[in-house]
Amino acid sequence: MTEPDDPRERPLDAGSSEPLHLQLRGHLRAQILNHSLPPGTSLPSEAQLQVRYGVSRSVVRQALGALTDEGLIERGRGRGSTVAPRRExxxxxxxxxxxxxxxxxxxxxxxxxxxxxxxxxxxxxxxxxxxxxxxxxxxxxxxxxxxxxxxxxxxxxxxxxxxxxxxxxxxxxxxxxxxxxxxxxxxxxxxxxxxxxxxxxxxxxxxxxxxxxxxxxxxxxxxxxxxxxxxxxxxxxxxxxxxIDIQREPVAQVSAGSPASSAAVDTPEVVADRARRLGAELLRFADGLSTTER
Structure with a gap:
């Protein structure tokens, strides 16, 4: 979470009919559920939350208490609050x-x-x-x-x-x-x-x-x-x-010598066919050399 530069950008509304501790709880809860605060993340201290959201310490404690009761955060003396692991x-x-x-x-x-x-x-x-x-x-x-x-x-x-x-x-x-x-x-x-x-x-x-x-x-x-x-x-x-498991799509078969053939990944069958054709061409070339020498 980043601290708002302007107090007017704070997500809590003191003029709302919803109590501030519920607003703060809802704001933190949303960040936990959408994984902006993933499991294991340390929350800011109570003092930091007070300054960040412009609320009293009692408001912060009520909000954190509600999140603890929901099982969304874990609180420990001396180690602050962390986002609890979730059973998914x-x-x-x-x-x-x-x-x-x-x-x-x-x-x-x-x-x-x-x-x-x-x-x-x-x-x-x-x-x-x-x-x-x-x-x-x-x-x-x-x-x-x-x-x-x-x-x-x-x-x-x-x-x-x-x-x-x-x-x-x-x-x-x-x-x-x-x-x-x-x-x-x-x-x-x-x-x-x-x-x-x-x-x-x-x-x-x-x-x-x-x-x-x-x-x-x-x-x-x-x-x-x-x-x-x-x-x-x-x-x-x-x-x-x-x-969802994903796999690389099979490469479309292309004819030898086509513009796309150089970008394709050759299968063993294509390589074997090219090797056979290359072997035949070498044999014809060797026969030509023999005839020339004669």
């Missing part, structure tokens, strides 16, 4: 495995509550499933007892009409589809965006009003390429991190 759950969004399976593989205790399971008419968003009616499933997922995701899933109703809420409680949907119906998720399409959360969503995820959430939407296909599910999953922004 990482989701590999480029994998076909679902959130439950990925969290379980890390040792987290995963829970799933079925909020509703109903049959609905298909609409434009679920038309890809190819059935006039769909099974609409809403779930709340927790990790180590903390709500981290609200999941809405739509399935082809005729195919999965035998699916019941009890079999999905504290279970992975993909695992249930494999065990009960022989369906394996083999591929899919995914989209990620940040969106504002509505009242019900924020309540389920224990988030404050106007908090943004991370939305992952997509369609999944089975081993035969048939669409199996359409889903929307809203993730808690403080507890879930999306990981």
């Amino acid at each position: 759950h990482h989701r590999l969004v480029h994998r076909t495995s679902g959130l439950s399976a990925q969290l379980g593989s890390t040792g987290a205790s995963v829970g799933t509550e079925v909020l509703s399971l109903t049959v609905q008419d298909a609409d434009a968003s679920t038309a890809v499933l190819g059935t006039p009616q769909v099974l609409a499933l809403e779930r709340l997922r927790t990790a180590d007892g903390v709500p981290i995701a609200v999941i809405h899933t739509w399935l082809p109703a005729p195919v999965f009409s035998a699916l019941d809420a009890e079999s999905l409680r504290d279970a992975s949907l993909h695992a249930v589809l494999g065990e009960q119906f022989g369906v394996q998720i083999a591929s899919g399409k995914r989209q990620i965006r940040a969106v504002p959360g509505d009242g019900d969503l924020l309540r389920l995820l224990h988030l404050e009003a106007s908090s943004p959430v991370l939305l992952l939407e997509g369609t999944s296909f089975d081993q035969d390429g048939r669409p199996v599910e359409v889903f929307s999953t809203w993730h808690h922004p403080d507890h879930v991190v999306f990981d």
Whole structure:
């Protein structure tokens, strides 16, 4: 954090109806959550915060106390306050495995509550499933007892009409589809965006009003390429991190002698072909020398 050059640039407003200690707590909290102050960072001393924000020592102590109660900072006598390490759950969004399976593989205790399971008419968003009616499933997922995701899933109703809420409680949907119906998720399409959360969503995820959430939407296909599910999953922004593995794109094949060939990285097959052609040219050149000598 840098100290404002002008007191008017300070983020606290003495004329606001919100108490100064809540304003200071919110300002520091935002910097912690957006990683401007990453875990392990030492906060300025109480005296420095007083000067920086133009507030009393009691205001600073109230704000730091609230952040400590939230588990966002750690305070120790003689060592000041530091940003606490955070328990983040990482989701590999480029994998076909679902959130439950990925969290379980890390040792987290995963829970799933079925909020509703109903049959609905298909609409434009679920038309890809190819059935006039769909099974609409809403779930709340927790990790180590903390709500981290609200999941809405739509399935082809005729195919999965035998699916019941009890079999999905504290279970992975993909695992249930494999065990009960022989369906394996083999591929899919995914989209990620940040969106504002509505009242019900924020309540389920224990988030404050106007908090943004991370939305992952997509369609999944089975081993035969048939669409199996359409889903929307809203993730808690403080507890879930999306990981994406990246790889260098394969170099496009170009013909020998083309302008782009010198910039391309040759594959072993291309190198071998060039070696064979070079060998043939050397043989022809050697034959020519022999004829000239004769």
